[in-house]
Amino acid sequence: MRTYIAATTISPSGTGVAFTRDPATGDKGLFGEFLTNAQGEDVVAGVRTPMHISEMEQKFPEAFAQFVEVCKTLEDHYRDMQDMEFTVEHGKLYMLQTRNGKRTAQAALKIACDLVDEGMRTEEEAVLMIDPRNLDTLLHPQFDAKELKAATPVGKGLGASPGAACGKVVFTAEDAKAQGGAGEKVVLVRLETSPEDIEGMKAAQGILTVRGGMTSHAAVVARGMGTCCVSGCSDIAMDEENKQFTLAGKTYHEGDYISIDGSTGNIYDGIIPTVDATIAGEFGRVMDWADKYRTLKVRTNADTPADAKKARELGAEGIGLCRTEHMFFEADRIAAFREMICADTVEEREAALDKILPYQQGDFEKLYEALEGNPVTIRFLDPPLHEFVPTEEADIEALAKAQGKSVEDIKALIASLHEFNPMMGHRGCRLAVTYPEIAKMQTKAVIRAAINVKKAHPDWTLVPEIMIPLVGDIKELKYVKKFVVETADAEIAAAGADLKYEVGTMIEIPRAALTADEIATEADFFCFGTNDLTQMTFGFSRDDAGKFLDAYYDAKIFENDPFAKLDQTGVGKLMDMAIKLGKPVNPALHIGICGEHGGDPTSVEFCHKIGLDYVSCSPFRVPIARLAAAQAAISCKG
Amino acid sequence: MRTYIAATTISPSGTGVAFTRDPATGDKGLFGEFLTNAQGEDVVAGVRTPMHISEMEQKFPEAFAQFVEVCKTLEDHYRDMQDMEFTVEHGKLYMLQTRNGKRTAQAALKIACDLVDEGMRTEEEAVLMIDPRNLDTLLHPQFDAKELKAATPVGKGLGASPGAACGKVVFTAEDAKAQGGAGEKVVLVRLETSPEDIEGMKAAQGILTVRGGMTSHAAVVARGMGTCCVSGCSDIAMDEENKQFTLAGKTYHEGDYISIDGSTGNIYDGIIPTVDATIAGEFGRVMDWADKYRTLKVRTNADTPADAKKARELGAEGIGLCRTEHMFFEADRIAAFREMICADTVEEREAALDKILPYQQGDFEKLYEALEGNPVTIRFLDPPLHEFVPTEEADIEALAKAQGKSVEDIKALIASLHEFNPMMGHRGCRLAVTYPEIAKMQTKAVIRAAINVKKAHPDWTLVPEIMIPLVGDIKELKYVKKFVVETADAEIAAAGADLKYEVGTMIEIPRAALTADEIATEADFFCFGTNDLTQMTFGFSRDDAGKFLDAYYDAKIFENDPFAKLDQTGVGKLMDMAIKLGKPVNPALHIGICGEHGGDPTSVEFCHKIGLDYVSCSPFRVPIARLAAAQAAISCKG
Numbered sequence A, B: 001m002r003t004y005i006a007a008t009t010i011s012p013s014g015t016g017v018a019f020t021r022d023p024a025t026g027d028k029g030l031f032g033e034f035l036t037n038a039q040g041e042d043v044v045a046g047v048r049t050p051m052h053i054s055e056m057e058q059k060f061p062e063a064f065a066q067f068v069e070v071c072k073t074l075e076d077h078y079r080d081m082q083d084m085e086f087t088v089e090h091g092k093l094y095m096l097q098t099r100n101g102k103r104t105a106q107a108a109l110k111i112a113c114d115l116v117d118e119g120m121r122t123e124e125e126a127v128l129m130i131d132p133r134n135l136d137t138l139l140h141p142q143f144d145a146k147e148l149k150a151a152t153p154v155g156k157g158l159g160a161s162p163g164a165a166c167g168k169v170v171f172t173a174e175d176a177k178a179q180g181g182a183g184e185k186v187v188l189v190r191l192e193t194s195p196e197d198i199e200g201m202k203a204a205q206g207i208l209t210v211r212g213g214m215t216s217h218a219a220v221v222a223r224g225m226g227t228c229c230v231s232g233c234s235d236i237a238m239d240e241e242n243k244q245f246t247l248a249g250k251t252y253h254e255g256d257y258i259s260i261d262g263s264t265g266n267i268y269d270g271i272i273p274t275v276d277a278t279i280a281g282e283f284g285r286v287m288d289w290a291d292k293y294r295t296l297k298v299r300t301n302a303d304t305p306a307d308a309k310k311a312r313e314l315g316a317e318g319i320g321l322c323r324t325e326h327m328f329f330e331a332d333r334i335a336a337f338r339e340m341i342c343a344d345t346v347e348e349r350e351a352a353l354d355k356i357l358p359y360q361q362g363d364f365e366k367l368y369e370a371l372e373g374n375p376v377t378i379r380f381l382d383p384p385l386h387e388f389v390p391t392e393e394a395d396i397e398a399l400a401k402a403q404g405k406s407v408e409d410i411k412a413l414i415a416s417l418h419e420f421n422p423m424m425g426h427r428g429c430r431l432a433v434t435y436p437e438i439a440k441m442q443t444k445a446v447i448r449a450a451i452n453v454k455k456a457h458p459d460w461t462l463v464p465e466i467m468i469p470l471v472g473d474i475k476e477l478k479y480v481k482k483f484v485v486e487t488a489d490a491e492i493a494a495a496g497a498d499l500k501y502e503v504g505t506m507i508e509i510p511r512a513a514l515t516a517d518e519i520a521t522e523a524d525f526f527c528f529g530t531n532d533l534t535q536m537t538f539g540f541s542r543d544d545a546g547k548f549l550d551a552y553y554d555a556k557i558f559e560n561d562p563f564a565k566l567d568q569t570g571v572g573k574l575m576d577m578a579i580k581l582g583k584p585v586n587p588a589l590h591i592g593i594c595g596e597h598g599g600d601p602t603s604v605e606f607c608h609k610i611g612l613d614y615v616s617c618s619p620f621r622v623p624i625a626r627l628a629a630a631q632a633a634i635s636c637k638g
Helices: A053-059 A061-078 A105-117 A123-128 A132-138 A145-149 A173-181 A195-203 A217-225 A281-293 A305-313 A325-329 A331-342 A346-371 A393-403 A407-416 A429-434 A436-456 A474-495 A510-514 A530-538 A546-554 A571-585 A601-609 A619-637 B053-059 B061-078 B105-117 B123-128 B132-138 B145-149 B173-181 B195-203 B217-225 B281-293 B305-313 B325-329 B331-342 B346-371 B393-403 B407-416 B429-434 B436-456 B474-495 B510-514 B530-538 B546-554 B571-585 B601-609 B619-637
Strands: A014-021 A028-036 A082-089 A092-100 A153-156 A158-161 A164-170 A186-190 A206-209 A228-231 A237-239 A244-247 A250-253 A257-261 A266-269 A297-301 A319-323 A376-379 A465-468 A502-507 A525-528 A590-593 A614-617 B014-021 B028-036 B082-089 B092-100 B153-156 B158-161 B164-170 B186-190 B206-209 B228-231 B237-239 B244-247 B250-253 B257-261 B266-269 B297-301 B319-323 B376-379 B465-468 B502-507 B525-528 B590-593 B614-617
Touching: A014 A053, A014 A061, A014 A105, A028 A053, A053 A061, A061 A082, A061 A092, A105 A123, A105 A132, A105 A281, A123 A281, A123 A619, A132 A601, A132 A619, A158 A217, A164 A173, A164 A206, A173 A186, A173 A195, A186 A195, A186 A257, A195 A217, A195 A325, A206 A217, A206 A257, A217 A228, A228 A257, A281 A619, A297 A305, A297 A619, A305 A346, A305 A619, A319 A346, A319 A614, A325 A331, A325 A346, A331 A346, A331 A393, A331 A407, A346 A376, A346 A436, A393 A407, A429 A436, A429 A474, A429 B546, A436 A465, A436 A474, A465 A474, A465 A525, A474 A502, A502 A510, A510 A530, A510 A571, A510 B530, A510 B571, A525 A571, A530 A571, A530 B510, A530 B530, A546 B429, A571 A590, A571 B510, A601 A619, A614 A619, B014 B053, B014 B061, B014 B105, B028 B053, B053 B061, B061 B082, B061 B092, B105 B123, B105 B132, B105 B281, B123 B281, B123 B619, B132 B601, B132 B619, B158 B217, B164 B173, B164 B206, B173 B186, B173 B195, B186 B195, B186 B257, B195 B217, B195 B325, B206 B217, B206 B257, B217 B228, B228 B257, B281 B619, B297 B305, B297 B619, B305 B346, B305 B619, B319 B346, B319 B614, B325 B331, B325 B346, B331 B346, B331 B393, B331 B407, B346 B376, B346 B436, B393 B407, B429 B436, B429 B474, B436 B465, B436 B474, B465 B474, B465 B525, B474 B502, B502 B510, B510 B530, B510 B571, B525 B571, B530 B571, B571 B590, B601 B619, B614 B619
Parallel strands: A164 A186, A186 A206, A206 A228, A297 A319, A297 A614, A319 A376, A376 A465, A465 A502, A502 A525, A525 A590, A590 A614, B164 B186, B186 B206, B206 B228, B297 B319, B297 B614, B319 B376, B376 B465, B465 B502, B502 B525, B525 B590, B590 B614
Antiparallel strands: A014 A028, A014 A082, A082 A092, A153 A266, A158 A228, A164 A257, A237 A244, A244 A250, A257 A266, B014 B028, B014 B082, B082 B092, B153 B266, B158 B228, B164 B257, B237 B244, B244 B250, B257 B266
16 A cells, blocks of 8 residues: 655645556546545544545545546556546645556456557557566466455465365375366365376366475476466475374364465465456457467467367467376376386387377377367477386385286386486487387377378368477487388378378477587477476576575575576577577478476567567466567567 | 418418517517418418518518518608518519508507607607507506416406506405505405595505496596596495405405406406506607697696696696595594584584684695696585485484484485485585585685695795686676685785685586676686586486487497597587687686596597697596697697
């Protein structure tokens, strides 16, 4: 709340603040507060309750009429909603200050549309008036405003993924999946999450963790899913064994209701109803203008038909990154994948992979269906194999039994997969070099799925984009591409089909950017994986940087988290270099970005400037990217 | 051995191979073998024992006289020792082939000197005739050649660090240190080594490990020390508990003699005497010529006065990298350092570091003394703190007791230091940002040591070079440099001394190379840490790459180990970029390299070409670097 003018300096008969439109809703008309002193007494902040600005008319009709006039003049001049301070002295109006007013996302959209309709702003100008970051709040379920006012938080964590969630407490991914699948609204409460929790996280309305920061597994995955998440609430005393936790003196059991706010990090006891978000009305109009003026395409990072469908609703023009690893964690495949890892021969590996092939093909078919002929980039298996092996004794025993091996053998195998620096270990295309059969199986799945879907939809353009991760040397890409192409061509020939496909690469290793002129000779497309590229360029791992990044912010060494906002000076230089080296060698090369930066407005602007063809981001950031892309195009033109 | 001409094609009366100088020693005169058939019978390889070439004179005096003539003509023409094949048919000489002959390192040096003395070659040409890689064999103790002939290997591992060693088997670093310190020659046999074994490794003549490849801890450290090492001999059945191992059916106990060859990887039972190496005679002459023609300076990576002294004997012109972390592992400091890690407050940390300060100062004083006024670059603490905490239960208990904390507290602290990717974690200058007191203590030690040594040797130029590791951003360097300079200036003022010093940085993070124009504004020097720079640029860790590098060699994706031979295309591009960005901004900037590549001949040539001021390598690679630098200078000039 603004402080009113101190009485010691002047002795006005009235003073106030006002907006030319409602900063909460954007509605037209005067909004604000007025504090009067018709008796000539001092006006001191807090001593009286200010009245609504309109009531000023009764007290000082002349000054008010003049004020209305001035408001119009100011708004016409600045062509935007004004936030003004003024005073009235002996009936005479004094304007003290005016500026463009702050407003909610909803109000910003309405005001922009109204200004266009009133002929005060062009569509391009209106697009530039909206801060893309604010759209985030419109894209997730929110608490009902009235109910929220009546509630008091019982705890606070980090607002790790925006939105509001309300549901029954569950303590395991299995319970979340079972109850969520049965239509219950649940909030998954965990010490921290791991890849094995993905299914449960998907089924939950919200995720609450005791440990972990803004880049913890829970936070990153939740943002990717657009699911509300509060992380790192260390006040929670967790008792996983008995499925209960204590917070603010109350013990919560499975089935108790809680509500969490992923924007503020607040945790509430009991039920606070939520309301859903849609792109319609003014939001829709502004998005249409954004699409009209932007040149950068916007795709989405999505691994499931549900995510893909959501992203399409939010305006995504394709999938820029489909991670295939999550597909291997599902219950019906993980056993076969572990069998593959335990295999002693190529034949055994192929036999295990053959079991996964139909599932994988089905996954891809559903994705193609959801995308309706829009491009889909499928990244081949990326994480190191040790992420897939069991950690629980019972699971290890089960695997040993299934493999006809001893528990010791299985444990020795798991130990042999240990890596000192897994992020820089045996992963990405290195897996395809050592185990070509994995990439061959994935190629078959991609091509068979495309052929099937094309049969059902002959009018769709369907050109699968196969993306090889973690390439650092042209010879690496050449080697892997060779058997991908052999496998794909054999599939197409066997089906008697007519299918084009592309083979491209992630640019996420500094050396790939440095040698992009070589790599472009073999790649149909580049996609900047700026998460890994940031890690390698800075030489720190996202999982470990939490230990010193706070000290870096305190020392003002870093102003932003380089994993959230693209480091244009270093990482951006490598990207620019890669484009300048790659394009002349292969003018048909299309280039995108699929790191988390693809949904960050300033990073999107940079991507536009250096000449990317598209950005790809999580579904709920698609509208933000669309708007940021339009702003970049309009700004660069102007 | 060469195959003699097959009798089915021609039927000579004699055939042979000969060298114009001895390929083993370089001695002048005809060396070779002759197989005669004066009776006109077929000459078949292996049927008769060839005679010495000189005996040919008795059988075919005319042909021999002509052969001697031809040898002279050929050698004069090619101005190098010739390796020839010839035949004699009805008394007539036929020359079949000639080429420059292969020779031992010793012979190469003698031949080069002789050719200069004979006026056939210039000094520059002589320098170009020696393959620097071959010098390695001359720089380490070797087995007595006669004794070696009589011995049969009982096992074989990887020749991980050249040289020969003979001594009593010991199984722990402590035993190696105790017995080695007492003047015994010992060979340390371990499953694998870890940083805690350093002291024992230093005290041993040789190191033999059961596990680990060419880049294992044992291999890398041994190469650094110039100590003979055979790694990864998996045939050894180790029984550490009972201090014994079994190999080739024999069980070896502590105190039994073994001999190991770090060039071939051979392991021998019992004693094979070794002979030491020196740079003298022809080796010395060639090295003098190398020094005359090279422009690149050669420094050494040395952490101890002994290493520094050895490197000086081998021609090092300074220390390019003194790692300070090994100093913290010594028994008299590790307790204080662990105390520092366990400290709860800055004051407690400072108190613990104060205990280390005098030791550290003493270390530096001894180094300055050993270097006699030549430059010394001291790198501040680099590894993550978890490398220093105890792992054994008893050590943890001792630490808890010393700290007045519970074992659980200490274990929790150790657990909190765990990192997912330690190589990309909380290390290097990141430690200096979070714990400035460590860098301040090291600054005090450097400056006080320099002031003291300068007092004793006023004629020496003594400009300490303080090197900040792992810098990725100019603000990082600025932040750390600020308190380094404050501390140093305060020390100098307090001592009333007149001392100049430099503060520079490692360039080992890709982003540092990419932003070298910014970093050069704050750095007095750059030193390329190409071990880490290679890891980050390729995105794989040296510790983990072993799992897939073999597949990369098989697939011909890589031809060389990028950690041994500098990747000029990618890593080299970053280096070249850093120099081109940095030098114009700060023309006084001096630039070196201190990765293992500093001792690799082709990498040294590259360093010369891109304009480095010096290379720094392990002591035993200094002569190799000197020669390679001379060859680069001569080749580039010519």
